[in-house]
Amino acid sequence: xxxxxxxLHEGVSRDERFGAxxxxxxxxxxxxxxxxxxxxxxxxxxKPGFNYTRTGNPTVSAFENRMTKLEKGIASIGFSSGxxxxxxxxxxxxxxxxxxxxxxxxxxxxxxxxxxxxxxGITTTFVRNNDFEQIENxxxxxxxxxxxxxxxxxxxxVTDLGKLAEIAHRHNIPFVVDNTVATAYLVRPVEFGADVxxxxxxxxxxxxxxxxxxxxxxxxxxxxxNGKFQNFDKFKKFGKFAFIAKLRNGLFRDLGxxxxxxxxxxxxxxxxxxxxxxxxSCSNALKLARxxxxxxxxxxxxxxxxxxxxxxxIAGRILKGGYGSxxxxxxxxxxxxxxxxxxxxxxxxxxxxxxxxxxxxxxxxTITVNNTxxxxxxxxxYQDLVRIxxxxxxxxxxxxxxxxxxxxxEGV
Ligand SMILES: *Cc1c(COP(=O)(O)O)cnc(C)c1O
Numbered sequence: 001x002x003x004x005x006x007x008l009h010e011g012v013s014r015d016e017r018f019g020a021x022x023x024x025x026x027x028x029x030x031x032x033x034x035x036x037x038x039x040x041x042x043x044x045x046x047k048p049g050f051n052y053t054r055t056g057n058p059t060v061s062a063f064e065n066r067m068t069k070l071e072k073g074i075a076s077i078g079f080s081s082g083x084x085x086x087x088x089x090x091x092x093x094x095x096x097x098x099x100x101x102x103x104x105x106x107x108x109x110x111x112x113x114x115x116x117x118x119x120x121g122i123t124t125t126f127v128r129n130n131d132f133e134q135i136e137n138x139x140x141x142x143x144x145x146x147x148x149x150x151x152x153x154x155x156x157x158v159t160d161l162g163k164l165a166e167i168a169h170r171h172n173i174p175f176v177v178d179n180t181v182a183t184a185y186l187v188r189p190v191e192f193g194a195d196v197x198x199x200x201x202x203x204x205x206x207x208x209x210x211x212x213x214x215x216x217x218x219x220x221x222x223x224x225x226n227g228k229f230q231n232f233d234k235f236k237k238f239g240k241f242a243f244i245a246k247l248r249n250g251l252f253r254d255l256g257x258x259x260x261x262x263x264x265x266x267x268x269x270x271x272x273x274x275x276x277x278x279x280x281s282c283s284n285a286l287k288l289a290r291x292x293x294x295x296x297x298x299x300x301x302x303x304x305x306x307x308x309x310x311x312x313x314i315a316g317r318i319l320k321g322g323y324g325s326x327x328x329x330x331x332x333x334x335x336x337x338x339x340x341x342x343x344x345x346x347x348x349x350x351x352x353x354x355x356x357x358x359x360x361x362x363x364x365x366t367i368t369v370n371n372t373x374x375x376x377x378x379x380x381x382y383q384d385l386v387r388i389x390x391x392x393x394x395x396x397x398x399x400x401x402x403x404x405x406x407x408x409x410e411g412v
Contacts, residue, residue, distance in 0.1 A: 003070070003185055004275045011065035012268070023062040025265045029053050055253050059261035063268050067205075067215050070184040070271070071197050074220035075244040077252055078213065078259035078267075082180060082200020083109050085214030088255065089176055089196050090145065092247045095231055096121035098144040103129040103159065104378040105152030108368040110178065111375060126378065129157045130314065132167060139171045144228065146175050150182035150189060150318070151304065153353065154328050154363050154387040155380025158304050158311040158318055165193025174222045180204075181326060181353070185278045186319040195222040196243065203354030204325075207270035207277055211263040218243045277356060277392055282322025284398060285390040289327045291399050298412045300330040326353060327388045334383040336409045337362050341386060343405040346397060353389035358398060361387045 001010055012023055031050040033039040041047035050056045064076040079085040090113075094100070102114060104126040114124040125138045129152060139146070146168040148159045161177065168175035174195035179187070183204045189197050199205060201213045220240035224232035231246075238245035252258075282305075289303035304315040305323030315323055331337050341349055347358040351366050361367070363381045371379070390398070406412045 006069055007066070007271045007274050010069035011067075012062045023059055023265065023268055025261050026058045027261055028057075053261065054256055054258045055248070057258075057261050057264070059268075060259045060264040063259070063264040063271075064215065066268065066271060067184075067199070067201075067217055070188075071179070071199075071217040072184075072188045072190045072219075073197065073217035074240060076215050076217040077244065077247060078201075078215045078264055079252075080214070080257040080259055081212045082178075082198070082202055082214035083113065084255075084257035085198045085200070085216045086110055086178065087113060088247060088252055088257065089198055089216045090117070090122075090147075091251050092243065093174065093176075093229070093231075094122050094144055097142060098122055099140055099142045100124040100145045100147055101135060101138045101143055102126055102145075102147040103149065103152065103157075104375075105129050105155035105157050105380055106147070106149055107153045107178065107180070108363070108371060108379070108381075110147075110149075111368075111371060111379065126375075128378075129155075130160050130163070132163060135164065136167055139167070139173070143171065144173055146171075146173055147178075148175070149178040149180070150187055151324050151326070152380065153181045154326065154361075154385070156302050156304055156309070156311065156324070156326060156328060157380070158315040160314050161187070161189050161192035161194060161318055165195075168195075169193065172223075172226045172228055181324055182319060183274065183278060185275050186282075186322055186324065190217070190219040190221070192318070193221075195219050201267050201270075203352070204274060204278055204281075205270055205354075206263075206267050207273065207354065207356060208266075209352060209355045210266045210270075211260070213259050213263045213267060215259075215267075278325065279322065280392040281325035281390050284392065284395050285325045285327055285388075286323060287395045288388070288390055288398055288402065292327075292329060292402065295403070296406050296412060298332065299406065302328045302330075325390045327390060328380075329386050329388065330382060330384045331386060331409070331412055332384050334362070334364070336412060337384050337386045339409050340405045340412070343408040344401055345404075346393060346401045347388070353387075355389065356392050358391040358393060359389040361389075363387055 042049040067076040177189040177194040180200040235242040304311040
């Protein structure tokens with residue numbers, strides 16, 4: 001099935017009871033069973049079924065199954081947020097004393113997480129994305145994860161997924177990829193060798209910003225029995241489902257960052273139009289980026305779909321069907337950035353991406369405000385940088401809005 005069909009038909013069985021055309025929202029904290037034996041069997045995984053929504057729910061499960069198909073994995077787990085998905089994915093693998101190699105251009109929240117994991121004895125080395133030699137040299141004996149994002153946010157560097165997967169696997173460690181900014185519409189990282197894929201479904205998957213959620217998908221391809229991951233020994237019997245079994249029978253259950261059935265429903269609804277919305281956002285972003293480059297030479301525009309982008313060549317190999325919906329612009333000073341943002345009439349000033357509406361943000365004073373200036377620059381955030389998450393509006397209206405906003409600032 002191709003993507004537009006898959007978002008509508010794959011992974012979710014039809015409602016046999018009443019013929020509902022959408023998966024109903026199962027607003028129930030717990031599920032009853034016909035006998036004590038049956039509930040015991042559900043608890044010991046001898047029988048499929050649900051017992052308590054913190055560990056599983058039919059609406060959540062439908063969303064997980066559809067994501068598994070779209071990301072070409074073997075199983076998924078939904079979470080209360082993208083950060084919960086990132087945290088659970090990492091903590092399922094790492095123990096005290098372990099080390100991570102991560103690209104420096106990560107989402108600010110994920111950099112906070114790596115900093116905060118230090119109190120548990122888990123350390124991280126940040127490397128320049130696609131600097132294969134630096135990445136290789138940063139891997140040590142106790143390194144247990146190589147972590148990257150498909151498209152860095154907001155630096156918009158596109159990761160050479162195949163190459164990083166190869167480096168990770170040469171060192172017998174899993175390659176974990178955050179695919180939020182690209183989505184499965186542009187690329188399935190598993191097809192390039194990623195072992196675990198994370199999405200903040202608060203963004204494009206949900207699409208309308210109706211709720212926070214996240215999801216991780218396991219490829220089933222990583223060999224956890226290679227001698228480096230003793231914490232997986234008890235889960236050998238689950239074969240290629242070892243990663244998911246360990247998480248479901250461990251920290252996912254314990255930390256309780258479960259996805260609400262209501263938000264799972266919004267995500268299923270959002271997924272149905274993911275391809276349509278994202279196709280439009282990507283094409284709007286390319287048009288807006290080109291228009292800015294051609295008409296406002298004082299503005300430096302960064303977009304992987306422009307030939308001037310350092311990621312243009314890699315983007316052409318990794319992404320299919322577009323270059324994402326995020327553009328960043330540098331406008332000379334923080335004052336100019338604020339003035340342009342305040343002059344926009346259509347765009348919302350919001351710390352979010354992936355809405356149907358166009359959103360703008362000043363990352364240096366918001367999502368990266370607690371990072372050091374050095375971390376900010378390494379992640380491509382400057383004081384004069386504005387991030388634009390391009391929506392699905394008519395491009396003529398967007399261009400008109402940005403034109404009048406640029407004209408409000410002298411010299412731009
Ligand atoms: C937003 C985002 C996250 C965090 O997701 P939440 O749903 O806000 O917790 C993680 N990674 C990337 C790339 C994001 O854009």
